[in-house]
Amino acid sequence: KTTHFGFQEVPVEEKAGRVADVFHSVAGKYDLMNDLMSGGVHRLWKRFTIELSGVRRGHKVLDIAGGTGDLSYKFSKLVGPEGLVVLADINESMLRVGRDRLTDRGVAGNLVVSQADAQYLPFPDNTFDCITIAFGLRNVTDKDLALRSMLRVLKPGGRLLVLEFSKPQSELLSKAYDAYSFKLLPFMGKLVTNDADSYAYLAESIRMHPDQATLKNMMLDAGFANCEYHNMTGGIVALHRGTKP
Ligand code: SAM
Numbered sequence: 001k002t003t004h005f006g007f008q009e010v011p012v013e014e015k016a017g018r019v020a021d022v023f024h025s026v027a028g029k030y031d032l033m034n035d036l037m038s039g040g041v042h043r044l045w046k047r048f049t050i051e052l053s054g055v056r057r058g059h060k061v062l063d064i065a066g067g068t069g070d071l072s073y074k075f076s077k078l079v080g081p082e083g084l085v086v087l088a089d090i091n092e093s094m095l096r097v098g099r100d101r102l103t104d105r106g107v108a109g110n111l112v113v114s115q116a117d118a119q120y121l122p123f124p125d126n127t128f129d130c131i132t133i134a135f136g137l138r139n140v141t142d143k144d145l146a147l148r149s150m151l152r153v154l155k156p157g158g159r160l161l162v163l164e165f166s167k168p169q170s171e172l173l174s175k176a177y178d179a180y181s182f183k184l185l186p187f188m189g190k191l192v193t194n195d196a197d198s199y200a201y202l203a204e205s206i207r208m209h210p211d212q213a214t215l216k217n218m219m220l221d222a223g224f225a226n227c228e229y230h231n232m233t234g235g236i237v238a239l240h241r242g243t244k245p
Contacts, residue, residue, distance in 0.1 A: 019139045020091060022198040023067075027093035029193045030068055031101075036188060043070075045237050048230070049132060049163045050074050052241055058082045059129040062153065064118050065089055065136020069098035075132075076102075076111045086123075088116040118146040123153045130154075134163040138209040147222035154244040160224060166231070166238035167211040173234045181206065212238050 026033065034042050049071065055061055057080040063072040065088075072087040079085060087102070089095045092115055099113050116122050118133065118140050131150050140146045150160055168174040181203040189199025210218065212229050215238075219227045224242030231238050 015141050018201065022201050023091040024093045025195050025198050026189075026193055027068075027091070027097045030094065030097065033189070033192055033199075036192065037185060041233060045163060045232055045239070046070055046074070046134065048232065049134065049161055049239055050078070052230070052239060053130050053132065053161055054159060055079060055130050060084045060086075060127060062086045062088060062121075062123070062128045062131045064116070064121070064131060064133040064150070065139065066132075066134075067091075067094045067098060067136075069102050071132050071134055072098070072111060073102055073105060073107060075130075076107050079110060081110055083110055085111045086114050086128075087111060088114045088118075088121070090115065090117045119149055120145075121149045121153050125152050126155045127153050128155060128158055130159050130161070132161045132163070135165070137162055137164050137215075138205045143210075144218060144222060147219060147224070151223050151244055156244050158244050160219070160240075160242050160244075162215065162219075162240040164215070164238065164240070165206040165209060166215075166229075166235055169231060169235035173236070177236060212240075215240055 055075055055078050057078070059079045060083060061075045061079060063069070063075065063085065066072050067089055069087050072085050075085045087095070087098055089098070095113055095115060102111060114122070118136065119142055131154055137143055137146065154160060168177050185203050186196040186200045190196035212231065212235065216227050216229055219240060219242045223245070225245045227240065227242040229238045229240045
């Protein structure tokens with residue numbers, strides 16, 4: 001099958017390889033591009049995620065696909081010295097940028113960095129009070145496997161928050177967003193990172209990602225309870241939340 005951008009639909013290992021290439025390539029410019037592409041709004045989406053996390057002092061938090069550590073940084077302040085934050089990502093280039101950035105901002109003591117695949121989390125059962133995955137799930141090859149792995153390492157009563165691009169709720173917004181992401185986004189990617197392909201992949205991966213209701217059902221199927229979602233920016237982004245029974 002050929003997708004919108006002429007990408008062939010690729011086998012499992014190839015998808016993982018392509019995702020790795022994309023993030024090795026963009027790591028150094030990742031934060032700058034995030035601000036440029038979203039006009040800074042990604043900060044508001046992340047702030048809302050923190051608000052709905054219910055994370056308090058002493059909690060253990062896992063930030064999967066945490067990349068350069070935006071959420072981890074905020075959590076490390078919230079949980080205090082008696083808590084723990086694990087910044088986990090599969091990609092060492094992203095983790096390296098994240099670790100340097102957090103060290104520069106003075107985070108120490110309650111944060112550890114772990115190279116880990118969301119599908120096979122290397123942590124014991126019932127470890128975390130809260131798990132976040134922000135703009136990461138769409139890059140994971142087997143999302144169902146990843147959701148089950150997250151459920152396993154959450155404590156009973158613990159929360160999962162999935163922040164991800166989703167389906168715009170109006171026709172007009174959908175059209176404007178298509179024009180933006182399929183035309184302007186690769187162009188900006190080319191200007192800033194000299195890598196239009198990676199940003200074309202980004203636009204494509206957003207189109208292929210399950211919409212709000214489908215992702216909610218996937219969470220229910222994986223065994224999460226109290227699943228709900230909140231649309232943000234007209235559904236361009238949605239925050240899904242579920243708890244471990
Ligand atoms: N959470 C950060 C944020 O919101 O700014 C970074 C998001 S970045 C768009 C997506 C991240 O997902 C990349 O750092 C990538 O390496 C990571 N990733 C992709 N596949 C993964 C997997 N299977 N397991 C863990 N992380 C993965």
